[in-house]
Amino acid sequence: MAGRFDLQGRHGKSRVRVYVKAKECTEVVSMEEFAVILGRHFTSLYPQVGNEATVTIVERPWERVAVDGKPHSHGFKLGSEKHTTEVTVKKSGSLLINSGIQGYSLLKTTQSGFEGFVRDRYTLLPETRERIVATEVTAWWRYPFEHISQLPSKPFCFTQRYQDVKKVLADTFFGPPEVGVYSPSVQNTLYLMAREVLTRFPDIASVQLRMPNLHFLPVNLSGKENPGLVKFADDVYMPTDEPHGTIEATLSRANSKL
Incomplete structure (x- = not known):
């Protein structure tokens, strides 16, 4: 399932980097996986980033609508609840992944x-x-994953x-x-x-x-x-x-x- 991410970087460059990392994904990834990708990117590439990076993503789901009892081919309505995740990645590879619903x-x-x-x-x-x-x-x-090395080799389906x-x-x-x-x-x-x-x-x-x-x-x-x-x-x-x-x-x- 593809997700739409609302990006709230402090300046335009941060947003551009996030868009670039999204474009580099060769397949659909979950919010949690994408947050890990961003966390590793910012902690490994930029010395000005401190010991860790915390990435928060909120997804507002779009649900397919039905017209005359049939699913519409391209019609959607915005769902009420929100899918959330907060991932903290440290330079050492330590990891904390929280997900939720609001x-x-x-x-x-x-x-x-x-x-x-x-x-x-x-x-x-x-x-x-x-x-x-x-x-x-x-x-x-x-x-329970406490280090990047503990993430399953076969992608864990967070979604x-x-x-x-x-x-x-x-x-x-x-x-x-x-x-x-x-x-x-x-x-x-x-x-x-x-x-x-x-x-x-x-x-x-x-x-x-x-x-x-x-x-x-x-x-x-x-x-x-x-x-x-x-x-x-x-x-x-x-x-x-x-x-x-x-x-x-x-x-x-x-x-x-x-």
């Missing part, structure tokens, strides 16, 4: 609650076993692994298509999503997830003072930013270096 919006209309949380005299929120749950996932995962992780995150969030899976809290679901990524992919050393609550509250206009107003039966919802919470956690393998 703005990955997920929503379930049922099979979600918020219960079992710690309660004290300040707690006002009631427990519930039925609610809409929505979030916008930001995920980062680190690959495919990104698609795999994206699918695992969604599958764990939603559950089976027929029945779904119950979530007692976003915290619980976040942990299960991160754990499943580490379980499925031994080539990922750690994963960090950030999942803010995006609330959709049922509208209810009835009350003791206005009994004649319409009472909605949980079929009209209002998006709201309050109350707001962001759930974040990092999971890593026992022998992983964070």
Whole structure:
């Protein structure tokens, strides 16, 4: 899959060098591979570059559109989420590769609650076993390659692994298509999503997830003072930013270096 890279060099020469390195690629490479190529280029060729170079790439995916139920031959629309990578290459050959996804919006209309949380005299929120749950996932995962020499001789398909992780995150969030899976809290679901990524992919050393609550509250206009107003039966919802919470956690393998 070809990628489009937004280049934000400090001056025109940096951008030209990046374009030249892209042109020198004789085949399609992943964002991560291209970041390594750039990192090695800047650390090996220019003495004014310090001990290391960090390359950050963000890809906004274009998705083929369908017209009358058929994929269009040359029509595309811009996807919502972003594929990201940050690669640090040192002059010594040491390597750090992080990849991720930003703005990955997920929503379930049922099979979600918020219960079992710690309660004290300040707690006002009631427990519930039925609610809409929505979030916008930001995920980062680190690959175990610590030196350029550790990169597989056969090109490791970072792009495919990104698609795999994206699918695992969604599958764990939603559950089976027929029945779904119950979530007692976003915290619980976040942990299960991160754990499943580490379980499925031994080539990922750690994963960090950030999942803010995006609330959709049922509208209810009835009350003791206005009994004649319409009472909605949980079929009209209002998006709201309050109350707001962001759930974040990092999971890593026992022998992983964070």
